[in-house]
Amino acid sequence: MGSDEKFDCGRRRLMAAAAAAGSVAGVAAATATLIPFVASMKPSEQAKAAGAPVEVDISRLKPGQMMTVEWRGKPVWIINRSPEMLETLKKTNAKVSDPNSERSLQPNYCKNETRSIKPGIMVAVGVCTHLGCSPTANFRKGVESGIDAEWAGGFYCPCHGSTYDLAGRVFKDKLAPDNLEIPPYKYFGDAKIIIGEETKGA
Amino acid sequence: MSIANTKLGGLVAWIDERTPLTATWKSATRLAGYYAPKNVTFWYLFGTLAIVVLVSQLITGIFLTMHYKPNTSLNESGIPLAFASVEYIMRDVPWGWLIRYLHSTGASVLLILVYLHMFRSILFSVYQKPRELTWLLGMAIFIGLAAQTFVGYLMPWGQLSFWAAQVIINAFSQLPFLGQDFTIWLRGDYVVSDATLNRFFSFHVIAFPAALLWLLIHHVPHTVKDIRYFLAFLIVCVAVIFFRPEAGGYFLEYNNFTQANPLQTPQHIAPLWYFTSYYSILRSITYPLFSIDAKLWGVLGMFASMLIFALLPWLDKSSGKTIRQKGPIFKLALALFVVAFAALSYLGTVPTDPQRLLLAQICTFIYFAFFLLMPIYSRMDKPRSNEGRGAR
Ligand code: FES
Numbered sequence: 377m378g379s380d381e382k383f384d385c386g387r388r389r390l391m392a393a394a395a396a397a398g399s400v401a402g403v404a405a406a407t408a409t410l411i412p413f414v415a416s417m418k419p420s421e422q423a424k425a426a427g428a429p430v431e432v433d434i435s436r437l438k439p440g441q442m443m444t445v446e447w448r449g450k451p452v453w454i455i456n457r458s459p460e461m462l463e464t465l466k467k468t469n470a471k472v473s474d475p476n477s478e479r480s481l482q483p484n485y486c487k488n489e490t491r492s493i494k495p496g497i498m499v500a501v502g503v504c505t506h507l508g509c510s511p512t513a514n515f516r517k518g519v520e521s522g523i524d525a526e527w528a529g530g531f532y533c534p535c536h537g538s539t540y541d542l543a544g545r546v547f548k549d550k551l552a553p554d555n556l557e558i559p560p561y562k563y564f565g566d567a568k569i570i571i572g573e574e575t576k577g578a
Numbered sequence: 579m580s581i582a583n584t585k586l587g588g589l590v591a592w593i594d595e596r597t598p599l600t601a602t603w604k605s606a607t608r609l610a611g612y613y614a615p616k617n618v619t620f621w622y623l624f625g626t627l628a629i630v631v632l633v634s635q636l637i638t639g640i641f642l643t644m645h646y647k648p649n650t651s652l653n654e655s656g657i658p659l660a661f662a663s664v665e666y667i668m669r670d671v672p673w674g675w676l677i678r679y680l681h682s683t684g685a686s687v688l689l690i691l692v693y694l695h696m697f698r699s700i701l702f703s704v705y706q707k708p709r710e711l712t713w714l715l716g717m718a719i720f721i722g723l724a725a726q727t728f729v730g731y732l733m734p735w736g737q738l739s740f741w742a743a744q745v746i747i748n749a750f751s752q753l754p755f756l757g758q759d760f761t762i763w764l765r766g767d768y769v770v771s772d773a774t775l776n777r778f779f780s781f782h783v784i785a786f787p788a789a790l791l792w793l794l795i796h797h798v799p800h801t802v803k804d805i806r807y808f809l810a811f812l813i814v815c816v817a818v819i820f821f822r823p824e825a826g827g828y829f830l831e832y833n834n835f836t837q838a839n840p841l842q843t844p845q846h847i848a849p850l851w852y853f854t855s856y857y858s859i860l861r862s863i864t865y866p867l868f869s870i871d872a873k874l875w876g877v878l879g880m881f882a883s884m885l886i887f888a889l890l891p892w893l894d895k896s897s898g899k900t901i902r903q904k905g906p907i908f909k910l911a912l913a914l915f916v917v918a919f920a921a922l923s924y925l926g927t928v929p930t931d932p933q934r935l936l937l938a939q940i941c942t943f944i945y946f947a948f949f950l951l952m953p954i955y956s957r958m959d960k961p962r963s964n965e966g967r968g969a970r
Contacts, residue, residue, distance in 0.1 A: 419762060420773070511843075
């Protein structure tokens with residue numbers, strides 16, 4: 377009799393252990409089944425590779441003009457800011473939420489007042505830091521701009537109304553939290569810019 | 579006519595008795611013998627009509643899939659294949675325009691019906707015990723439909739398709755625990771691209787419809803089968819499709835007749851009317867609070883405004899089962915909510931300015947107050963029929 381009871385206890389323990397092991401195995405198996413499906417949705421190698429640097433000729437970009445090129449599927453703006461336009465940055469300093477670009481994205485060599493390598497030429501990713509629309513350039517001044525009387529030129533996001541100054545710095549109390557991203561870029565001579573390649577030793 | 583009618587009725591009853599749906603419902607609920615009284619049948623109709631439209635969406639969808647190409651590469655005239663295939667359906671496929679309009683208008687009609695169905699649910703507090711689960715299933719269907727229309731909206735690969743996907747996918751990156759990696763996974767790329775269109779197509783034609791059908795089977799308690807209502811409804815729908823298929827830009831936006839351009843956002847972007855109230859809420863929250871960015875608050879507000887309906891069974895403490903038994907305070911609150919919802923929906927279709935922003939902020943406040951204060955004000959009303967309960 378006694379040996380029977382012992383045997384039963386042992387069997388119960390064995391069954392409990394088997395059940396526990398079984399459920400652990402089950403969960404593991406379910407997770408293992410999910411992995412290939414979830415992983416299949418990640419960007420392909422092809423998508424990861426599509427990010428080659430872009431060469432841009434800026435010799436014909438006159439002061440006050442702007443051009444847009446595509447880099448990694450995103451719009452990148454190149455703006456030739458006139459001295460007058462650069463002057464406005466002093467006035468907007470107090471009105472933007474991150475004047476020194478402390479929390480914004482830019483290469484170190486562009487973390488300065490104009491957010492650029494050469495003061496006049498600005499290069500920025502034209503993607504709003506709120507939810508990713510592409511803001512519209514509006515270089516007109518004051519009421520004529522249709523934005524407000526103090527407008528000194530800049531960018532207006534049509535999606536939820538965030539505004540940026542001529543250095544891509546976002547104005548206070550807008551939905552966008554950060555300044556426009558500045559991509560890595562370097563000069564190749566005076567007339568060419570390569571977007572997507574770092575400037576070394578700057 | 580009357581013979582045909584009774585024959586049809588007989589057939590429906592025959593099927594009804596033999597479907598597991600009715601059987602499960604009858605055995606599982608205390609409300610088995612419950613039928614809506616004649617005078618409120620009208621309010622109970624929307625759910626049934628929504629199912630009819632959903633079936634129509636499935637059928638038209640099958641035929642659209644035969645001609646549509648989820649492909650963003652450019653054809654020889656420089657137009658993305660997806661965009662070109664939709665134009666092809668509209669111009670060259672015999673009756674293609676009709677099928678496409680049925681499908682695009684159907685989406686709007688479906689959402690109208692779903693909103694009316696939700697409205698009557700609040701009106702009659704149908705979610706109260708023991709129907710919380712039915713209500714939650716219904717909410718899941720609502721969210722599923724929102725997701726379904728959202729991914730479907732990308733299909734034509736127009737300007738608004740592209741930018742709507744861009745904004746909403748980025749909104750997900752703001753949610754706690756999800757973040758940037760999640761959005762890259764969801765897009766299958768670092769930008770909205772061909773990979774995104776293909777998976778959205780897969781969701782739109784397989785995954786979401788399957789999930790919706792499953793939910794529907796578990797949600798629907800009974801349907802209204804009054805042929806006259808269906809006829810009236812059909813006439814209205816046919817009239818819209820033939821005379822105003824785009825409904826002045828509300829059902830199909832004009833900007834979406836331009837092919838997607840990832841480098842330029844259109845001057846004015848707004849989602850279709852059924853999402854504009856949530857979109858307004860997103861735009862209206864412009865203050866950082868508790869050291870959290872306005873950006874995150876806006877996104878949280880947008881998602882919360884859709885999900886908060888699910889809490890109604892636990893927020894509504896009123897004992898009146900129908901609007902007639904409910905007190906004036908509840909009625910007033912509901913009326914205010916409907917006005918706020920309509921105002922937000924309108925404001926979401928137009929660009930903002932300071933006055934509109936203020937109005938949207940007030941309406942956002944009313945929107946959430948309706949839900950969050952409900953446990954308080956729904957108790958304040960004294961029930962008319964049942965004096966004893968509310969006396970405390
Ligand atoms: S995306 Fe620019 S303000 Fe929202």
